[in-house]
Amino acid sequence: MVPPGSPRVAALLLAAFVALPGCGAGGPKQRIVLITLDTLRLDSFAGGEGRAGSMPLTRAFAERGERFERFYSASATTQPSHASLLTGLHPWQHGVVRNGTMLRPRHATLAELLREAGFGTAAVVASFALHSRFGYDQGFDRFDDDFEREIETGQTTWMGKELEDEFYSLAGDVTRRALAALDALDGDRQFLWVHYYDPHTPYGDSTEGPVDLAEVRAAVRQDPAIGKQAIERSRDLYDRDVESLDRSLGELLARLVREADEYETHVVLASDHGESFGEANSLGHGNRLTPEQIHVPLAIVSPVTSDARAGRVRADVCGTVDLFSTLLALVGLEPPAQARGRDLARTREGTAFGMRRVPAKGSVREARADGTTGTIEGPRFFVVDGERILSGDPQTILLDDESEVRLDPEREQEVRLLFAAFLAELEGGDSDALEDEETLAALRAMGYVE
Numbered sequence: 001m002v003p004p005g006s007p008r009v010a011a012l013l014l015a016a017f018v019a020l021p022g023c024g025a026g027g028p029k030q031r032i033v034l035i036t037l038d039t040l041r042l043d044s045f046a047g048g049e050g051r052a053g054s055m056p057l058t059r060a061f062a063e064r065g066e067r068f069e070r071f072y073s074a075s076a077t078t079q080p081s082h083a084s085l086l087t088g089l090h091p092w093q094h095g096v097v098r099n100g101t102m103l104r105p106r107h108a109t110l111a112e113l114l115r116e117a118g119f120g121t122a123a124v125v126a127s128f129a130l131h132s133r134f135g136y137d138q139g140f141d142r143f144d145d146d147f148e149r150e151i152e153t154g155q156t157t158w159m160g161k162e163l164e165d166e167f168y169s170l171a172g173d174v175t176r177r178a179l180a181a182l183d184a185l186d187g188d189r190q191f192l193w194v195h196y197y198d199p200h201t202p203y204g205d206s207t208e209g210p211v212d213l214a215e216v217r218a219a220v221r222q223d224p225a226i227g228k229q230a231i232e233r234s235r236d237l238y239d240r241d242v243e244s245l246d247r248s249l250g251e252l253l254a255r256l257v258r259e260a261d262e263y264e265t266h267v268v269l270a271s272d273h274g275e276s277f278g279e280a281n282s283l284g285h286g287n288r289l290t291p292e293q294i295h296v297p298l299a300i301v302s303p304v305t306s307d308a309r310a311g312r313v314r315a316d317v318c319g320t321v322d323l324f325s326t327l328l329a330l331v332g333l334e335p336p337a338q339a340r341g342r343d344l345a346r347t348r349e350g351t352a353f354g355m356r357r358v359p360a361k362g363s364v365r366e367a368r369a370d371g372t373t374g375t376i377e378g379p380r381f382f383v384v385d386g387e388r389i390l391s392g393d394p395q396t397i398l399l400d401d402e403s404e405v406r407l408d409p410e411r412e413q414e415v416r417l418l419f420a421a422f423l424a425e426l427e428g429g430d431s432d433a434l435e436d437e438e439t440l441a442a443l444r445a446m447g448y449v450e
Contacts, residue, residue, distance in 0.1 A: 029188040030331055031263035032114070033256060034323075036085070036193070037245070037297070038078060038127065039200040039285065040271035044242045045297035054242040057250035061257070062269060063311045065301030068344075072352035072384055073273045074320035076293035077286045078129045079103075080357065081272040081320050082136065082195075086110050088324030088339030091355050092426035097379065098357040099286075103135035108336060110324055111139025111191065117333060119189040122181040126197035127168040140193075142181060148173050149205070170206055171198050171248035178252050189331075190263070194252065198245040199275065201284065204237030206244035211237055213284045217367040220283070224371060228278075231369065235277045264303055266330040268323060271296035278369040280401045287366045287376045289356050289391045290400050294382070298323075304330050304345050317384050318344055319352035352384040355422070356391075379426060381419045385411075394420040 046067070047053035074084035075091055083089075083096035087107045091097045094107050103109075111121045122142040130136045130145065137143035147166040169177075178194045185192065202210030216234050220227030256265055273293055276282035280290045298318070322341035328334065329343040342350050356379070364376040382391040382400075389400040390407075394416045399405045407415065 028264040029262060030119075030190070031256075031259075031265045032119070032191045032327060032331060033265065033267045034085075034110075034191075034193045034327065035249070035252075035267065035269045036082065036195045037199070037269065037271045038195065038197045039273060039275050040242065040297060041199070041274040041292060042271075042295055042297050044199070044239060045271070054239045055246040055249075057246050058253065058269065061250075061253045061267075061301065062299035065267070065299060066312050066314055068298040068300075068314050068316075068318055070315055070317045070352075070384070071270070071296060071298035072317070072319045072354060072382075072389075073271065073294050073296050074354040075357060076273045076289060077357045078127070078272055079134065080355075082130060083107075084320045084354075085270070085272075085323050086136070086138075088321050088335055088341050090321060090340055090353060090422070092379070092381075092422050093340070093429070095429045097355065097426065098360060099129055100360065101134070103138065105135065105138060109138045110327060111193070113139070113328065113333065113336075114189075114191045114331075115139050115141070117189070117331075118187070119191045119331075120185045120187045121191045122185055123193040123195075124174055124177045124181055125193075125195040126170075126174045127195070127200070130195055142184060144177050144181060146177075168197050168200075171196055171245045175248040175252050179255065182255070196245055196249060198241045199238055203234045204240060206241045207237070208240075209237050217283060220367065220369060220371045227369070227371060231278045231283070238275065238277070266302040266304065266327070267300070268327060269297070269299045269301075270320070270323060271298070272320075276369075281368045281370055281372075283367065283369050286357055287364060288402075289354075289380060289382045289389060291389060294354060294389070300326070300344065302330050302345075314348075316348050316350060317352050318342075318350050319354065319384075321353075322350065353382065353422075355379050355381045379423065381422045383415060383418060385415070390415055392419065394423060 043049060043051055044054045045059065053059055073081045075081045077099055079099045079101060080091040080096050083094050083103050084091060086109045087094050089107065094103065095101065096103055115121045121140045123140045124144040132143055132145050148169045149166065174194065174196055181192055198206055201213040204210050211234050216230045219230035256267060273285050274296050275285050276290055276292045279292050282288045282290050285293045322344055325335040325339050325341040326344045329345060358379045359376060366374045366376050368374055380391050380393060382389055390397055390405065391400060392398045397405055397407065397412060397415050
């Protein structure tokens with residue numbers, strides 16, 4: 001972890017810092033709250049395709065600001081997307097291209113920059129994927145990664161100690177800890193990151209479940225009719241988990257509203273990725289780049305964006321890396337030069353890029369919704385081109401359903417060169433994968449490693 005006085009961070013701030021609004025005597029207190037909602041689908045937040053949204057409290061809060069209907073996550077996997085959000089870099093730049101990989105200290109994080117600017121920083125995360133051992137605590141004065149729920153791993157020890165088997169928390173516990181973190185934050189400038197995990201498998205653990213994704217895949221392999229019923233039931237349980245998340249998250253949002261007169265409050269609500277329930281023959285998330293997995297919710301509620309825009313829905317394309325620059329700009333900070341995103345409050349035109357995870361070793365066999373299996377090999381990048389998601393590698397350009405697409409020759413060459421540049425940057429970098437058996441067992445139990 002890089003200390004607050006690190007020359008690297010100080011140099012970035014020296015080049016980036018501009019005057020903070022209201023920081024003089026008598027100026028308003030400032031509070032930034034970043035809320036990431038793991039595995040939340042766009043239709044579960046906003047409704048669509050004949051299905052009502054499952055988050056009325058969160059949706060009502062979001063309508064105080066701007067909602068973005070064309071926001072795309074940097075990856076269909078937790079760690080790469082969060083690393084992009086916290087650094088303003090694409091996965092092939094920061095090196096976190098799959099779960100189980102360290103976020104390297106050489107990348108300045110949002111929390112580090114805010115702390116250098118005088119913000120007290122705190123985080124509450126809800127799953128092992130964002131544990132401090134992976135580097136996500138960089139820049140936080142307080143980082144709460146204690147979990148309450150168990151997932152069986154088959155291991156008896158953890159780093160030489162007896163294994164506790166606690167790998168994630170549900171929304172009620174996360175909100176309780178988030179409110180405590182707010183209480184503990186001192187000073188007139190505060191940054192709180194809260195991560196919720198409820199929509200992630202196992203489905204239904206907030207109510208009658210749980211049903212694990214492995215059970216759904218087993219049913220699909222057994223019989224297509226049984227598999228279809230299992231997929232439908234898992235989606236219903238998923239929605240119940242989202243409803244439970246909404247109720248608990250509503251408590252945190254209500255407090256932010258109550259204290260908005262005391263703090264100039266900037267809230268960003270974003271999903272790190274979505275979930276597939278049979279669409280495009282896909283189940284779960286991580287291996288594919290379907291719309292259900294990467295086209296996800298985003299809302300920003302802030303005095304900077306909301307005064308004349310409350311309830312506005314924006315149609316410009318944006319992506320995870322944009323949130324880094326946007327959050328800094330909301331409190332008057334310019335992002336460092338290497339950040340790849342844009343300030344969504346100031347610009348209205350953009351593009352979204354990303355990639356799917358890279359198998360740690362060799363290839364991955366993926367169970368499909370029709371009972372067949374597919375093979376996942378190497379990286380696959382994507383760019384949002386108009387209304388289409390173009391994915392693939394420098395040799396093959398595909399649509400999101402994995403069918404090959406024919407572009408006009410000039411545009412096809414542009415996309416091939418773009419993906420070639422991403423691949424060259426990825427292959428020229430390096431990363432630190434945590435591949436000890438205990439870490440892999442925990443990630444495997446949570447569905448992050450196959």
